[in-house]
Amino acid sequence: MITNRSVAPLAVILVAGSTVLTPPAWADPPPTPQPVAPAASPTTGRPGGGQTGKAPVAEGYGGAVSTVDPDASRAALKVLRRGGNAVDAAVAAAAVLGVTEPYSAGLAGGGFLLYYDARRGKVHTIDGRETAPKAMTATSLEGVPFEEAVTSGLSAGVPGSVAQWELALRRFGTLSLRQALQPAVEVADRGFTVDQTFHDQTAANAARFADFTSTAKLFLPGGAPPRVGSTFRNPELAETYRTLGRKGPGWLYGGRLGEEVVATVKRPPVTPGSARNVRPGLMELPDLRAYRALERPPTKVVYKGMDVYGMAPPSSGGSTVGEALNILEALPEVGPHEYLEASRLAFADRGRYVGDPSGVPGVPLAELLSDGFAKERACLVTERAMAHPAPAGEPDGAYGPCPADSPAAPETGTAAPEGPETTHLVVADRRGNVVAYNITIESTGGNGIVVPGRGFLLNNELTDFTFGPAPGDPNLPGPGKRPRSSMAPTIVLADGEPLLALGSPGGSTIITTVLQILVNRWEFGMSLPEALAAPRATQRNTAQTQAEQGFIDRHGAELTGRGHSLVLNPEIGAATAVEFLGRGRLQAVAEPSRRGGGSALVVSPAR
Ligand code: DON
16 A cells, blocks of 8 residues: 555544533524433443433434534534434534544535435435645655645645535535534534543644644643643634634635635744744635535445445545455455455555546446456455455456466555544434535644634645655546545445444544444444444555454454464544434444544434
């Protein structure tokens, strides 16, 4: 796998503190008291938690939500209770995450949204991925040290989230953008309680935050990270959301806010005396004007009778999860070894073939997801771990018998330690509509640069491009191009009805986390809470397989005996999911402990 990452931190966690929301201004009826969702322990199945909104499992009826953050989950639940649908609630939750998880999400980021429309029985996707400015070429990042690109104007992509929210609400929602932003305005004004992880993440970023006057002012009040237990308010972000609601997306995409974004990218507000080499960006106002969120057909594979829908390029999520599932289906048995090998092969193909289809004509998506190709790839899975690196296959439609001894491709990069940044949320509403939504500003803290006076960080999504030189690489930068993503929001239907929706943060480990949860659920007989909680491993066509300690303890001896080399990754992916249990019963599931534990809620515990 080609990567430019070399020293990204492995384990930084963020959990926002909790606050109680007052009813949003758009809510006419007085707030109904919030019944506590009955939460069940993933191991015992017994009810637990819930008062704080931090229960990892909730079962009930009328709608469900799971996010990493209680404020965001409660905002979504309130929208559902007041008659909003899954899209309304997902946008509201995403905007709240921009307040309480400002280092993972925000209005200047991007994401991918999957939506199951129950009335039409159809899965839609909305691509809100950031784009490269028009001035960016295949060589713009060549020779730029990765760490320098991380904190720069150069890595800031044209934000996609606001256009995506607007399009999602217009196409599928019932609220206006102003209404959907209102819960986030409330949280930003009132503030949330700083917990250890918010403090720690700020501290981990303190050096670069201090290098920008605007960022230091917001996130290092008094020159230091906010104290644990203090209340963190962001009135400037509240005002930004309020104005955005009033003026609409045009305020960002060509208007005054857009001008300020461009000015910040081109002349980052570097603190006088800072020694940091901050490269300016290439973004101009016409880049913002030209931005469009796009509806795309979802990817689809059929796995043992279930329809698995995912995100198409420029994300590699749907194609890579889908190809790996197809390979597994072609194998006589599925265990941890097969899961790792299928993932290894799918990543080899991801690296070779997947990029933004507008910049790489001929991403062979249909062939990558074909059963014929999967069968050919499955031939390479033997009793022992295959030689590293697995070469890419030939998704050319002509699939013969298993090739003898495929030559190994040259090593092109090292295993990328992926951070836990980014976030995923799921929402289901009472009509059976479902949203799976991945959002990100890429690194923890994005590019580290707050737009002065506006309360939000810029993304550094363009670091997801291959920096090059890498002739033929489908993920080289280009004008208007979207960097390849690994985000993999996933919706599964069985017999035309929703069965599961899930997703995760974690860079390219997102793909393996989603795959592993599906394998845990379907092949290893785990309940959904068990499938999320189970220790994870991630094989992305790298020499070593990163794994959590629990996975090493459980499977290390057997896998090492079969030629795998496992290396510790303390935490892989803080996933969220929902399962349809039948007869209207929903099970919302969040992490019990990763990233401090998530927040699963249902509208009503009883029918
Ligand atoms: O789009 C992607 O795949 C990444 N930019 C997501 C960022 C993420 O998960 C953080 N991890 N490195």
